[in-house]
Amino acid sequence: MHRIQRKGGELHVEGVSVEALADRYGTPLYVYSAGTILDHYRRLRGVLRALNPLICYSVKANSNLAILSLLARAGSGFDVVSGGELERVRKAGGKPAKCVYAGVGKTEEEIEAGLRAGVKAFHVESEEELHTIAMVAGRKRGRRAPVALRVNPDVAAGGHAKITTGTYANKFGIPFEQVAAIYRGASGDRRLHLRGIQMHIGSQITQAAPFRAAVRKMVPLVERLRDRHGLEYFDIGGGVGIVYQDALASGRDGWWKTPKAQRFLTLNEYALSLVSLLRNLKMQILLEPGRFLVGNAGMLVTEVLYRKRTGQKHFTVVDAGMNDLIRPTLYEAFHQIEPVGKPRPGAISTDVVGPVCESGDVFGHDRTLPPVERGDRLAILSAGAYGFSMASNYNTRPRPAEILVSGNRARVVRSRERAADLWRGERRS
Ligand SMILES: Cc1ncc(COP(=O)(O)O)c(C=O)c1O
Structure with missing residues (x-):
C-alpha cells in the first residue's frame, strides 16, 4: 500500500500535508514517501x-x-x-x-x-x-x-x-x-x-x-x-x-x-x-x-499558472514542465493528476501542459478534473520512478527540490537548483 491519501479532503504524504510542503518549499516539487x-x-x-x-x-x-x-x-x-x-x-x-x-x-x-x-x-x-x-x-x-x-x-x-x-x-x-x-x-x-x-x-x-x-x-x-x-x-x-x-x-x-x-x-x-x-x-x-520500489511512492507537485481556451480545447498551464518529468512526452505515459487541496465541486475537461516551448510538453490530454484556478496546486502522481532522475535543464529551467517524508517529518533531500547552478562551468566567449 502506498501512503499517499486524502485527509479531510486534502492530499497528504504519510502524515504531512502536500499543500503545506508546497507553501514552504515552492513548486515544482518532488515529494516521496x-x-x-x-x-x-x-x-x-x-x-x-x-x-x-x-x-x-x-x-x-x-x-x-x-x-x-x-x-x-x-x-x-x-x-x-x-x-x-x-x-x-x-x-x-x-x-x-x-x-x-x-x-x-x-x-x-x-x-x-x-x-x-x-x-x-x-x-x-x-x-x-x-x-x-x-x-x-x-x-x-x-x-x-x-x-x-x-x-x-x-x-x-x-x-x-x-x-x-x-x-x-x-x-x-x-x-x-x-x-x-x-x-x-x-x-x-x-x-x-x-x-x-x-x-x-x-x-x-x-x-x-x-x-x-x-x-x-x-x-x-x-x-x-x-x-x-x-x-x-x-x-x-x-x-x-x-x-x-x-x-x-x-x-x-x-x-x-x-x-x-x-x-x-x-x-x-x-x-x-x-x-x-x-x-x-x-x-x-x-x-x-x-x-516497483519507488514509482508509487512519489509525486510531482505543481502550481496552476494560467488557464486558456482555444476554439478546440481548454488548457491548464502549470509550472512543471517536461524537463521535470519527461515520461508523458517520451513514452506517452499516463500519470494521474489530482488537485492537492480539497477538490472543488464540478468537472472540467482540460489539457494539463507545462511552460516548455515544445508542443509535447503535456502531462495529460483531455483530463477530467475538478475546476482549478490560478494558484491551485496539482499533484502528478506515481512520479517517484524515472521522474527526477530523468529531469533536465531544458529551457534553462532549474530542477525541482526533492522532499522525503517519513511519518510526520519532511526533509529536503535535494535543494531546488538556481539558475546560476546551470551555467556554472560555462565561460563567456
Ligand atoms: C538492467 C536493468 N535492470 C533493472 C531495471 C529496472 O527496471 P524497472 O524500473 O522496470 O524495475 C532496468 C531499467 O530499465 C534495467 O535496464
Whole structure:
C-alpha cells in the first residue's frame, strides 16, 4: 500500500500535508514517501522469501542519496549503470560488494573504478566488452574481474517499445544462442571470475507471462552453465509494473490493482510464477526492481499558472514542465493528476501542459478534473520512478527540490537548483 491519501479532503504524504510542503518549499516539487519505499522493499522480499533473493535496487529509477541510503540500511544491493551511479551508491553508504554493474557501454575508466570498488559483478552486454574487462583486470595483476553475461532471451515483454529490452530488436544483452560459447571461451581466462548470469526483459511489465516465459527459457541454460562454470547467481532483472491509473482512489499499488479492462499482475502472482521455477536452482537469486520500489511512492507537485481556451480545447498551464518529468512526452505515459487541496465541486475537461516551448510538453490530454484556478496546486502522481532522475535543464529551467517524508517529518533531500547552478562551468566567449 502506498501512503499517499486524502485527509479531510486534502492530499497528504504519510502524515504531512502536500499543500503545506508546497507553501514552504515552492513548486515544482518532488515529494516521496519513505514508508512506502520501505514497505515495497519488504513486501517484495516477503513474497519471494522462499528464494531468499538479493534485491539490487535499480538506481536509475531514482538516484537521490536519501533514497539510496534508506534502501542500503534496509539491506538492499544496487544495480548501477555508470561510474556516477556507483559513486552515488558509495556516498549513500551502499556496499559495492552488493552492486551489480550493468550497461551496454562501460568505459575502461568505469570498469577500472568498478574493479577498484569491488563490485559483485559486471553484467556484460557484448563479447567485446568481456574482452575489455579481462584486459583491464589483467593490468591489475592478481585481480580477477567478477562477471555475469546479460542474456537477451528474445522474449517480448509487452508495453511501450521504448522500455522493452529483451528482444533481438533491442541493443541489450547477448543473444541467447551465443551465451554458452562465450562462457566456454572465457572459462580458462584467469583474469575473469565467471560469477553469475543475468537477464532483464523490460520495464512496466504488468503480466506474469513474460517473466515466466523468459525464466522458463533461461533455466535449462542457467543449470548447464552453473554446473560447467560454477556460477553462483541468476539475476532475473527488474521490470515489475505499477499502477498509474486510479492509483490514489484505490490507495493501493500496482500489484493489487485490477483496473477496468486490463488485469494487472499482483505481487503474489509474480512470486508464484517464479518461485516454482527458481527454488530448485540452488543458486543465489537476484532481482533489480526500480519502478516497483519507488514509482508509487512519489509525486510531482505543481502550481496552476494560467488557464486558456482555444476554439478546440481548454488548457491548464502549470509550472512543471517536461524537463521535470519527461515520461508523458517520451513514452506517452499516463500519470494521474489530482488537485492537492480539497477538490472543488464540478468537472472540467482540460489539457494539463507545462511552460516548455515544445508542443509535447503535456502531462495529460483531455483530463477530467475538478475546476482549478490560478494558484491551485496539482499533484502528478506515481512520479517517484524515472521522474527526477530523468529531469533536465531544458529551457534553462532549474530542477525541482526533492522532499522525503517519513511519518510526520519532511526533509529536503535535494535543494531546488538556481539558475546560476546551470551555467556554472560555462565561460563567456
Ligand atoms: C538492467 C536493468 N535492470 C533493472 C531495471 C529496472 O527496471 P524497472 O524500473 O522496470 O524495475 C532496468 C531499467 O530499465 C534495467 O535496464
